[in-house]
Amino acid sequence: GAGVSQTPSNKVTEKGKYVELRCDPISGHTALYWYRQSLGQGPEFLIYFQGTGAADDSGLPNDRFFAVRPEGSVSTLKIQRTERGDSAVYLCASSSSENQPQHFGDGTRLSIL
């Protein structure tokens, strides 16, 4: 079946702009996670949704980052007033429940010029 889908695969924008990154999880998966992976590092947790609500947003670096999942399926990660330090690969994962393995999308490579 279809895996986790992330769009766009690449995004290049200028410093100060607003960006939205989309994640379409595996059908039926109630848990959805966002991670950020900088070059040469492992993924770092940003936020976790169980259904429509954010169960843990402790990894969001500051208030420029926000994520939603209004219908409990697709999620959007939103970054305001982007900075060059936001450049990274943003990964989305989903699982059938909190204690099941997470399945990752291919990520969105975000480059802030």
Added chain:
Amino acid sequence: GDSVTQMEGPVTLSEEAFLTINCTYTATGYPSLFWYVQYPGEGLQLLLKATKADDKGSNKGFEATYRKETTSFHLEKGSVQVSDSAVYFCALHSSNTGKLIFGQGTTLQVKP
């Protein structure tokens, strides 16, 4: 807080060599442990997992045993292939939270 430490890479081996990639962890409670692999140009894939002490996870010839006494989850393979060249990530899933905590990754390069 919870953390994962992996041996630094890159690791370069000849085909059919024995592979060990060390991974140790610090965690409260009883985490589940995972190895993920990222092949060139591809996304993260779950390689194997273990959910409790002394469990052995295995897949595609790779194995790792959950050792609570040494807080380790070392990845091993008896005979690597060129197609195993990838970045390998050790991770833990805390029993208290939904998130995965990853190590920094270890690059494996296998030469013919």
